[in-house]
Amino acid sequence: MASRGTRWYTLLLAPMILVMGAVIGWPLIQTFVLSLTDTQLMDVSAPSFVGFENFIKGLGNQGFLDALKVSGLFALVVVSSEMILGTGVALLLNEPFRGRNLVRALLILPWAVPTTVNAIMWRLIYNPEYGALNSLLFQLGFLDSYISWLGSADKALWSVMFADVWKNFSLVAMIALASLQTLPDSQIEAAKIDGAGAWQRFRYITLPHLIPSLQVALVLRIIEAVKVFDIIYVMTKGGPANKTRSASIFVYQEAFTNSRMGSGAAYAIIMVSLIMILIAFYIRGLSRKEK
Amino acid sequence: MIRRKSIYSVLLYAAVICLVIYLIAPFLWLIIMSFSAANDLTQKPLRWIPSSIDISSYKDLLTMGINSRGELFVNALRNSLTTAFTAVLISLFATVPAAWVLSRYPGKKSWVLTVAIFTFMLPPVAYALPLYRMLTRLGWLNNSLSLALVYCTIVLPFCVWLIKENIDSIPYELEESAILDGAGVARRILLVVMPLLLPALGTVALLAMIMAWDEYFYALLFTSSKEAITLPVVIANLASGRQSNYNLIAAGGVIASTPPVLIGILFQRALIRGLVQGGVKE
Numbered sequence: 297m298a299s300r301g302t303r304w305y306t307l308l309l310a311p312m313i314l315v316m317g318a319v320i321g322w323p324l325i326q327t328f329v330l331s332l333t334d335t336q337l338m339d340v341s342a343p344s345f346v347g348f349e350n351f352i353k354g355l356g357n358q359g360f361l362d363a364l365k366v367s368g369l370f371a372l373v374v375v376s377s378e379m380i381l382g383t384g385v386a387l388l389l390n391e392p393f394r395g396r397n398l399v400r401a402l403l404i405l406p407w408a409v410p411t412t413v414n415a416i417m418w419r420l421i422y423n424p425e426y427g428a429l430n431s432l433l434f435q436l437g438f439l440d441s442y443i444s445w446l447g448s449a450d451k452a453l454w455s456v457m458f459a460d461v462w463k464n465f466s467l468v469a470m471i472a473l474a475s476l477q478t479l480p481d482s483q484i485e486a487a488k489i490d491g492a493g494a495w496q497r498f499r500y501i502t503l504p505h506l507i508p509s510l511q512v513a514l515v516l517r518i519i520e521a522v523k524v525f526d527i528i529y530v531m532t533k534g535g536p537a538n539k540t541r542s543a544s545i546f547v548y549q550e551a552f553t554n555s556r557m558g559s560g561a562a563y564a565i566i567m568v569s570l571i572m573i574l575i576a577f578y579i580r581g582l583s584r585k586e587k
Numbered sequence: 588m589i590r591r592k593s594i595y596s597v598l599l600y601a602a603v604i605c606l607v608i609y610l611i612a613p614f615l616w617l618i619i620m621s622f623s624a625a626n627d628l629t630q631k632p633l634r635w636i637p638s639s640i641d642i643s644s645y646k647d648l649l650t651m652g653i654n655s656r657g658e659l660f661v662n663a664l665r666n667s668l669t670t671a672f673t674a675v676l677i678s679l680f681a682t683v684p685a686a687w688v689l690s691r692y693p694g695k696k697s698w699v700l701t702v703a704i705f706t707f708m709l710p711p712v713a714y715a716l717p718l719y720r721m722l723t724r725l726g727w728l729n730n731s732l733s734l735a736l737v738y739c740t741i742v743l744p745f746c747v748w749l750i751k752e753n754i755d756s757i758p759y760e761l762e763e764s765a766i767l768d769g770a771g772v773a774r775r776i777l778l779v780v781m782p783l784l785l786p787a788l789g790t791v792a793l794l795a796m797i798m799a800w801d802e803y804f805y806a807l808l809f810t811s812s813k814e815a816i817t818l819p820v821v822i823a824n825l826a827s828g829r830q831s832n833y834n835l836i837a838a839g840g841v842i843a844s845t846p847p848v849l850i851g852i853l854f855q856r857a858l859i860r861g862l863v864q865g866g867v868k869e
Contacts, residue, residue, distance in 0.1 A: 305688045308684035308685060309685045309689075312681040312685035312743065312747065313699065315677065315736075315743060316703065319737055322717070323714035323716075326716075327714065385606060388599075388602055393596075404851040404852065405611065405851070406614075408848040410843055410847060411801055411803065412801075412823050413819075413843050415826075416825075416836055416839075417837075417840055420620065423833075425629075425631070467862075519708045525711070525804050526804060526819075529823075530803070551715075551716055560716060564713050567712065
């Protein structure tokens with residue numbers, strides 16, 4: 297009976313394991329194998345085994361270290377901005393005011409706009425000659441001359457981050473708002489009767505209630521942000537002077553622009569290892585809290 | 588007391604107005620640009636309200652002519668739909684039975700769920716290189732079906748995770764009474780669980796569709812011409828050219844946003860519930 301049961305489970309799991317093995321498991325192993333060779337994009341000559349040479353070169357490559365810094369800074373800035381802005385907006389939309397349902401419905405707009413569309417939209421807004429941002433700031437008297445937002449080394453990354461926050465804060469806000477709506481009014485009323493001020497009510501009732509769902513939003517956003525590729529690539533291609541080149545863009549360029557597959561794979565593996573360390577810290581943090 | 592209250596409501600409405608402007612201004616401007624004539628958008632200072640409503644950019648993108656911009660765009664629209672549908676279908680077919688096992692027999696094979704969630708966290712560059720070599724060797728580059736299979740790397744872990752959470756919330760007692768009536772595994776899944784799972788399955792499918800519709804990295808690598816190229820790639824190419832047809836770029840963006848924005852507005856409540864359900868309970 298037991299063995300018959302086991303067969304059933306395996307059969308039901310089989311389609312998923314098959315698909316996962318084909319498009320996830322096998323390529324991941326192959327990436328590791330590739331990283332130990334000097335394979336080129338076009339197989340002109342047979343690749344040879346080079347051991348850990350790619351990794352040693354990779355860890356000493358200043359360009360790659362800079363790209364890791366770009367990814368780290370990007371993740372840190374956008375995720376913290378999105379968490380703060382998203383929580384603030386959720387609190388605002390939980391207050392009673394006229395037209396609240398309409399504004400709540402609008403909140404889904406930035407989330408629903410595809411990432412590439414968001415990228416080209418902000419590219420048009422940031423356009424150095426005819427962009428809306430320059431024109432608006434100039435007409436309001438904030439600017440004396442037009443600025444090349446995506447073309448200058450010190451502004452490009454910040455401009456891209458601003459565009460990312462516009463799209464993704466709305467996810468945090470929607471998750472936080474959904475959680476606020478499950479907070480019973482009676483708790484807040486009871487605290488008011490006990491003489492708790494607005495800050496105390498937020499600190500001791502609202503925030504603890506919000507934290508589990510904010511944690512979900514935080515994890516989802518960090519996972520997305522550390523592997524950022526598309527919004528930066530469409531807006532700047534990693535330029536100017538590689539100032540917006542993230543780790544994912546670096547790997548892509550190494551493997552497909554410079555045609556060095558082996559070395560690109562090694563960079564990908566380094567990136568994966570760093571993300572695994574990040575996940576391990578998160579899981580450890582969770583299990584410590586449960587104790 | 589009354590003064591404090593009125594100061595509060597002035598501040599509240601001021602904040603709400605700022606929020607509304609922030610939420611809609613960028614996208615509203617994209618829509619305005621898409622209906623402007625090309626030379627209205629190259630004025631200094633900018634002409635904020637178009638001199639006339641010009642729909643030529645939409646016509647340009649949606650009319651099929653041989654080797655025209657319209658042909659590529661319409662094909663990309665179709666490819667994006669086909670790829671997203673196929674990826675979601677494959678993923679759901681593979682995940683529903685698996686999620687049922689993972690939910691009902693949590694001890695057994697629980698590593699499968701861990702692996703699935705884990706892969707959700709890894710960057711696409713970790714798989715992209717061997718996939719590219721494999722697709723090249725098999726001659727499967729530039730093919731909607733193989734792109735859909737590759738999209739399973741993103742869509743499938745997400746589906747297993749959410750569907751398992753949803754099966755968890757269906758009471759097991761319902762299945763127990765079916766077992767007493769002599770129902771086998773297939774009948775328990777198809778006749779007991781499925782009817783209750785359908786609404787959640789719809790939500791997960793919509794979320795997964797939006798994910799696949801949004802995907803750019805793999806599409807950039809694996810598709811190049813009208814047979815399989817997807818909308819995000821075409822739009823990014825439109826924008827990266829040196830041309831100044833800003834109205835055309837904007838129209839492309841508006842068209843590509845229409846399906847997800849409509850889905851978002853129509854199914855807002857269900858979508859958010861689906862997203863939140865994913866992890867809060869853990």
